[in-house]
Amino acid sequence: MVKSCEITGWGTSLPARAVRFGNDVRYRIEDHVSHLDMLVDACERALDAAGITADEVDLVLGASAAGIQPIPCTAALVLERLTLTGHAAAFDVNSTCTSFITALDVASRYLDAGDHETILVFAGDVGTRFLNPEQRESFELFSDAGAAFVLRRSAMPGRGVVASAQRTWPAYAHDTEIRGGLSRSPAQRFAQSDAADYLFDMDGRRALLGMMRVLPEFFGDFHRASGISYDDVALWVPHQASAALGPMLDRLSIPAERRVDEVAAFGNMVSASVPFMLARSLDSGRLASDDVVILCGTAAGLTANILALRI
16 A cells, blocks of 8 residues: 655755766765755755745654764754754654665655654765775765655655565674764773774675675565566666666666666765665656656665655
8 A cells, every 4th residue: 555655845965075086976075064064955955845944844854874973863953953943853764874765664654644744854974974094995985965855745646655675684784884983882982992993894795795695585575565567667766885786786677777876976875875866866857747766775784675656
C-alpha cells in the first residue's frame, strides 16, 4: 500500500570551493563556514521553494551521517536557526550514508498515518573535515554538501512511497568507521587515544566486495516483494559511493540511461548524495509528475536501503 507523501519543495547547498584530483571534481566547505550553516542554507531554500515558513513545519528530521555535536540532536540545532516560535518536533535518523532514505521512509509513515501534515527532512555532511590525508582513496573521494526536502501528505491517490526495504549485514560493521568522539573514546581520554580513531577509516576493497555480495539478492528480493519491475522505474538515484558505482549498477542490470552516476563530477557526498542527486534530477526535468524513482544505496554497517517513490 502506497504511503501518502509528496515533495513540495527542495533545496541544496554546495560549497563554492572546488578541488580537482585528475579529472574528478570535489567540493570542500570553506574554513569560515560551519556544518550547521550549510544545513540551514539547504533548509531555507527548501522552505522558500515550498512557499512556507519553519513555523508551519510539524516535524524536522535530521539525516546526517555525522552530526554537529553529540547532544542535542542536529535536527534541534537546525530548528533553532530556522525559528524560535514554531511547534515542530525534531530528531535525527542515522543510517550513515543512506540516512536520507531511512528518514524519507519514516516521514512517509508519519504523513500517511495523519500524525503530521508537513515534514522537513535534511541531510548533509562535512566529511572532508574527518578525512585522513594518508588514505588517498578516501581523501580524494569525498565532497561536502547539504540537501533538504519539504514533504506533505498528498491529496493525490497513489503518490508517495510505493515500497521500501532496509537491511544490515553486521559481519561488515567495521569496514567503514570513525571510532573516536563518543562513549568509546570520550573527550577526557583524547590525550591517551589514538588520533587516527578520530578520522575516517575505510577498507575500500572489503567494503566493495561486501556490497557486491549482498546487493544482487537484496535488490532481487525487493523487486519480487514489491511487484515493481525495472520497466516501472523512470530513474534510479543511488548513493554516489565511489567510482565502482557504474560497474555495480551494471551488475544489477540497471539501464545506463535511467540512472544517476555523477561520482566524477561531485564525489561521495555521504548523507547528501541521494537527496542532492534527487534534487538535481527534479531541477533538470529527468523526473516528472507520476514518475517512479528508486532511491538506493549502501552505507556503513553494512546497511543497504532501497525505496520506490512516486513523484
